[in-house]
Amino acid sequence: MKRETTIWAVIMLLGLLGLAGRAMLTSTGMGREYVRAVPVADGQWTRYDPATYGEFLGAEAADPAQSDVQLSWPRSVGLWVAAFFTLAIFSFLYRDNPFYRVAEAIVVGVSAGYWMVVGFWDVLVPNLFAKLAPGTIQSSVMPGLTGSDAGRNLWYLIPLVLGIMLLWRLLPTGAWISRWPLAFIIGTTAGLRMIAFLHGDFLAQIRNSILPLAVFEAGVFDVGASLTNLIMVVGVLCCLAYFFFSFEHQGVVGGAAKVGIWILMITFGASFGYTVMGRIALLAIRMEFLLDDWLWLIDPIGRRVGGG
Amino acid sequence: MTAFLIGQWWLVMIVVISLVPLFRKISREGLFDALVSLDRRWIFLVMLWAVLVPIYYIGVTGDTFPEVPSALAQATFDEIEALEPGDRILLAFDYDPASEGELGPMATAFVRHAAEKHLKMYFIALWPVGLQMIDETVSRVIESDFPELVYGEDYVSLGFKSGGEAVIKVIVTNIRELYTTDSRGTSIGEIPMMEGIENIQQMDLLVNISAGYPGTKEWVQYAVTPYPDRIRLIAGATGVQAPLLYPYIPNQLPGLLGAIKGAAEYEKLVTDAYGGENPDPKYLEGLRRMGPQLVAHLLIIVLILIANVLFFTSRKREASG
Amino acid sequence: MKRTIPLLITAVGGFVLIAAYFIPFTQGWGESVAVWFDVLASIAFILGGGNLLKIHLKKVSDRVPGWGYSLIVLGSFLLTLGIGLLKVGVAPSEQYPAFRWSGYYSEIGAPFWFFYEYAFQPLTATMFAMLAFYIASAAFRAFRAKNLEAVLLLGTAFIILLGRTFAGVALTSWIPEGSVFAGLRVENLTVYIMSVFNTIGNRAIMIGIALGIVSVSLKILLGVDRSYMGKE
Secondary structure, three states: HHHHHHHHHHHHHHHHHHHHHHHOOOOOOOOOOEEEEEEEHHHHHHEEEEOOOEEEEEHHOOOOOOOOEEOEEEEHHHHHHHHHHHHHHHOOOOHOOOOHHHHHHHHHHHHHHHHHHHHHHHHHHHHHHHHHHHHHHHOOOOOOOOOOHHHHHHHHHHHHHHHHHHHHHHOOOOHHHHHHHHHHHHHHHHHHHHHHHHHHHHHHHHHHHOOOOOEEEEEEEEEHHHHHHHHHHOOOOOHHHOOOOOOOOOOOHHHHHHHHHHHHHHHHHHHHHHHHHHHHHHHHHHHHHHHHOOOOOOOOOOOOOOOO | HHHHHHHOOHHHHHHHHHHHHHHHHHHHHHHHHHHHHOOOOHOOOHHHHHHHHEEEEHHHHHHOOOOOOOOOHHHHHHHHEEEHHHHHHEEEEOOOOOHHHHHHHHHHHHHHHHHHHOOOOEEEEEOOOHHHHHHHHHHHHHHHHHHOOOEEEOOEEEEEEOOOOHHHHEEEEOOOOOOOOOOOOHHHHOOOOHOOOOOHHHHOOEEEOOOOOOOOHHHHHHHHHOOOOOHHHHHHEEOHHHHHHHHOOOOOOOOEEEEEHHHHHHHHHHHHHHHOOOOHHHHHHHHHHHHHHHHHHHHHHHHHHHHHHHHHHHHHHHHHO | OHHHHHHHHHHHHHHHHHHHHHOHHHHHHHHHHHHHHHHHHHHHHHHHHHHHHHHHHHHHHHHOHHHHHHHHHHHHHHHHHHHHHHOOOOOOOOOOOOOOOOOOOOOOOOOOHHHHHHHHHHHHHHHHHHHHHHHHHHHOOOEEEEEOOHHHHHHHHHHHHHHHOHHHHOOOOOOOOHHHHHHHHHHHHHHHHHHHHHHHHHHHHHHHHHHHHHHHHHHHOOOOOOOHHHHO
């Protein structure tokens, strides 16, 4: 254990020295973010749009005294924080450790806060408060609210009251109060889904399964397409036979169910293959972030080509 | 490849040094016993190198594998290609950073294709973070390479609304009931390209980029299926979602891009049509990501084969002694 | 009374939406119900946040092991919430510079955007990136070709894994494209498996699930299934 700790301490020290050396001693450096200052509203304030190191080099070459494209210290620090968060999460693969726990705690807190803020500004303000108190909302946060959309609609008292009743769930007493909005949510979901699934997943899929068993392409019998359609029709019936648990799987039904299982296994194998593909792409983008955005070891998009 | 290995000798050294303890374990215990009791962290390490080294190689050399688009990717491309300048396209960004690796390239390619075709783009999101995805893609593609496009006239971001399928249910008949402003707070009535738009049946095409729920399945169920003659939908989905959407093809979903492979195929089609001689590498993200995909896929296959060899060998040893 | 009214609300909410599907006259009611649902969904986010506060405050006050991490959760949550709700550091909208609160809460460069770009985004993305490692580990430990079904599953997986990359193309590139055996080229085999066998399996599963959903929805709307209301 002590040896393992020593090895990790040495690796981390070498890593930190390497990072410091690359950041401060090499000509290109690493882990810096640049911005372009854009004056807004007749110069009342400045907006900082993202820029690249290549744009910075180009601007400096054209005019060494320019300050439009500049290094952004806050964003550079943010980049290093993001990189350390990435490594902290990956450290869990070796062993559970405090760095991972801290990063996990931060993601839980930030994502909960993020969702609440988005829900508030994108839904509650325009779709609830603006319908109940349009004047107040227009004079404070949404001066752009005009026209017919700016009228008061008192029907929105219903979701407001239901919403307050929903939040009652957080209080220790009166749990029955939150049943009303829950009932509304459940009932609405059930009503929506029943028809949608019946129409889109049941009827439409039956229609999609009814395929011509003899396909003619320009008057000629197409063996391949006909065979494919036959396999599809028989295959769907066999898979459905497998799901029929109220019949004993014997005889013809048993045989069909067996074929059904085989087809389902092929389906699951295909799903597994696609899932693997999906997961690896997610890892690839994080590796690209570390190698490109942070360490500046690769530059596939040419963001750090001088004068670019 | 040899030149790369010689030039990047330090990377080769790091990879080899990191695997030395594993080689020592194998030489001490024998191949069979070492693999049977293998700590899964060695597999994690090999997977790390299987993804990191190809990314570094592609980043340094710029080589990518050739891509031949499949019929489904072609069908997806043709749906947008068939539209005329000025046609309306609704792009629903229903994903978050967790699936950006697969769907980011698709989003970039879709927006670029729509911009090249001079389509009127309407962006919405059913996922809270989808709004950030819209902002990033607009910044990366439209503001950067199509500065002549005007917000409010050529493209508009209507933003996020919570409720999943209930949002689709409303906007399919009455979009103004839910979207009274765009994502920036400007009233819908003041946005020129929203004039006369009552619902999404007036869109010429729907494009959905989906990572789960709510996503393409909900768009098919609540938008396409009730209005099959009015609404046409194509989608880009993650590797987990894509196989589940195949039953909708082609009647309810004429085009589908599945996982990073679908993104790479679509990128190839768009860059071949609009990229010119030297396509901007920004639009080849999916193609670059197919490199680590190949190595990692081979690794998974090798791991499964080794595991099965070990399994059957153990069984034989148990049976014989 | 405490259970009857919720049952009525469930039934009315659901049946209005069903009626709106078939009766054009009721379409407006259906839209209203759906919009109220959307508003409630956002209030559910607040409920989620409140629940998070409740759980972690309790952990901190009870000093359970690891309560320090709960403190970090609370701190990051309240900080993100405060900065986002108050639009801290967000410039006013260009059209309405006199209105301090008119800006876009998530504009690039604002503190809330910093929290998204340099905390939320890398952390969430990396959490999911870890799955690639676990898939590799699962491939080594779990996938045994013990019977015919397992062989079918693994064989299909191999074909898909090869066919969706250049490895498969290279492996069977020697089979002439126009020949009778062109279907055995791995990339063509992959397309066939996805468009035929995968479609068959998922179609059957979809039909089965649809019937299940219809049955559960009817039971809920008719008040037969009352489990969502919890105990008395």
